[in-house]
Amino acid sequence: MSIHSVTQNNAITLTKKESKLTTRNVVVRGWFLPVLVLILWQILGSVGILPAQLFSSPLLIVIRSNELIQSGELAKHLQISLTRAFLGFTIGGGFGLLIGVIVGMKKRAEEYLNPSIQMLRTVPLLVITPLFIMWFGFGELSKVLLIALGAFFPLYLQTFLGIRNVDKKLYEVAQILEYNRLEQITKLMIPASLPNILLGIRLSLSAAWMCLVVAELLGADKGIGFMIQDARSFMQTDTVFVGIIIFALAGKISDSIVRFLENRLLKWQDSFKA
Structure with missing residues (x-):
């Protein structure tokens, strides 16, 4: 296998890895705010600040x-x-x-x-x-x-x-x-x-x-x-x-x-x- 082919294959592999990392980062960032709200909501409901009658945890x-x-x-x-x-x-x-x-x-x-x-x-x-x-x-x-x-x-x-x-x-x-x-x-x-x-x-x-x-x-x-x-x-x-x-x-x-x-x-x- 030539050096050019090896280099090209490595470049394709790096591109795929970067694409996967980018997709993963997008998913993590998209879920960050909803998860944070749910955690705060559960904590406030558990300590009684948010009444269960109006805000179920x-x-x-x-x-x-x-x-x-x-x-x-x-x-x-x-x-x-x-x-x-x-x-x-x-x-x-x-x-x-x-x-x-x-x-x-x-x-x-x-x-x-x-x-x-x-x-x-x-x-x-x-x-x-x-x-x-x-x-x-x-x-x-x-x-x-x-x-x-x-x-x-x-x-x-x-x-x-x-x-x-x-x-x-x-x-x-x-x-x-x-x-x-x-x-x-x-x-x-x-x-x-x-x-x-x-x-x-x-x-x-x-x-x-x-x-x-x-x-x-x-x-x-x-x-x-x-x-x-x-x-x-x-x-x-x-x-x-x-x-x-x-x-x-x-x-x-x-x-x-x-x-x-x-x-x-x-x-x-x-x-x-x-």
């Missing part, structure tokens, strides 16, 4: 979550909440992407649709919720549609902006290559708008989780939101915290999945990394 929350898991109650509520969030995000995000592409491509569509959509976007969802209940009742339809409405606007807006920010020279190249409309969308507009679209997906997922909480707290007999509302009625603070942590973890996991896709799909971007 992390240990009590872990015990309660284990009880809910063992009884199967947590899995039942979580499955229902995840189904609602997935359906709402799929419907709302799908329409947001579709209409964002149409409005971004067509000036006439923007003139007809965009003003009304922007006006509806400014209306708080809590104001619309009573209407949804009056129109669709307390069933699953009203909850899914409320989540879909919340997920629609972020993805619509980011898709619209992404398409409008595509370099005009790329359209000229597409005309030279004689792309039809479908090819323009699939080979030019969507790939060029991908950073905005992925950002819109992240924002839509966050909106879907928030709308899920609102929908389940206002009227539901199943789901994590209902579990929180029911526990609040009986002053079961530990169960309330379990529900809050479930929502936080679900939101974080879904956001991390999209960020992973961003890192995989946007490798070509030469962006600033602090």
